[in-house]
Amino acid sequence: MIIYRKASLPAIYCKIPFLRRSTRSFVDCPDDLNEIFILQEASKGKRCISELEKKNTFLVAVSFPDEILHLKGVTNELFEYVSYALRLWDVTYYLKDTNPSEAVEPIEEGLDIGKIEKLAAAKSCLPFLHELENAHSKKTGIPSAAQEKEIKEAEKRIFAGLKIRSLKGDLKSQKSPKNQSSFRPKDRERILRRDQYKCIFCGMPGSETQLEINHIIPRSTIKKLNLNDDLFFIDYNLITTCFPCNRGKSDHLRTEDIKLYFKLFADPKHSNHKLLEFLKLIKGLQEL
Numbered sequence: 001m002i003i004y005r006k007a008s009l010p011a012i013y014c015k016i017p018f019l020r021r022s023t024r025s026f027v028d029c030p031d032d033l034n035e036i037f038i039l040q041e042a043s044k045g046k047r048c049i050s051e052l053e054k055k056n057t058f059l060v061a062v063s064f065p066d067e068i069l070h071l072k073g074v075t076n077e078l079f080e081y082v083s084y085a086l087r088l089w090d091v092t093y094y095l096k097d098t099n100p101s102e103a104v105e106p107i108e109e110g111l112d113i114g115k116i117e118k119l120a121a122a123k124s125c126l127p128f129l130h131e132l133e134n135a136h137s138k139k140t141g142i143p144s145a146a147q148e149k150e151i152k153e154a155e156k157r158i159f160a161g162l163k164i165r166s167l168k169g170d171l172k173s174q175k176s177p178k179n180q181s182s183f184r185p186k187d188r189e190r191i192l193r194r195d196q197y198k199c200i201f202c203g204m205p206g207s208e209t210q211l212e213i214n215h216i217i218p219r220s221t222i223k224k225l226n227l228n229d230d231l232f233f234i235d236y237n238l239i240t241t242c243f244p245c246n247r248g249k250s251d252h253l254r255t256e257d258i259k260l261y262f263k264l265f266a267d268p269k270h271s272n273h274k275l276l277e278f279l280k281l282i283k284g285l286q287e288l
Helices: 011-015 030-043 066-070 090-096 113-117 126-135 145-171 185-194 219-224 243-247 255-264 273-287
Strands: 002-004 019-027 057-063 078-087 211-215 238-242
Touching (some): 019 030, 066 078, 145 273, 211 243, 255 273
Antiparallel strands (some): 002 057, 211 238
């Protein structure tokens, strides 16, 4: 049985591609009953395995035989379980793209990467590293000034990714067609009517030019950032453009495009205003 921690982790730790594997032994006796009880309660979701973690360590997951679930501290038999953890300073390995000697890859251990990624919270690892530094009478130099700068830059990107993930969740409550590969006639008509049958860029009416329905956040960007597929069809990611203006657009979302959209959609009442939160995050990622 594999149990994952319930408590969140500073997001950068969830990006580290390895875990430290170790084996813990205990005896089914009264002295070790508290540890047994924590494992049993954690298996039911009532407690967190973080209660078992050692100093300066984040316990991420544990794997143990099912028979531990039935122990009562009376058999005096020896049992083992495997723990998967990270040390606070493992962030420095992440920055250097190296691994410690006891590192293992989670996938090879049968661990669920998705469950580990869900532990990520938008909080910095630096307070933990500073506390570690202050706990030593001799300065460890972790993190160095250069490493701290790298960590801050990495965390900006990671936090932006977390925010985009949360926005993906918000989109699920929006109504949109499912499994559509092109705009349905009634959807196309709805967007044209909303935009008053005019190109949003030049104002050319449909009576004088060919009008098209297009994405604000292009398909390529939606796929690249793994955004919610609903963005392909949700109304506030769609606009009316004339043929010439659309041909002048890039297939990728440029910084200058985002600046223009911020001007066009600045009014909170604008039908595309809701998309600005996505655009702000995408712009931030492009600037890092």
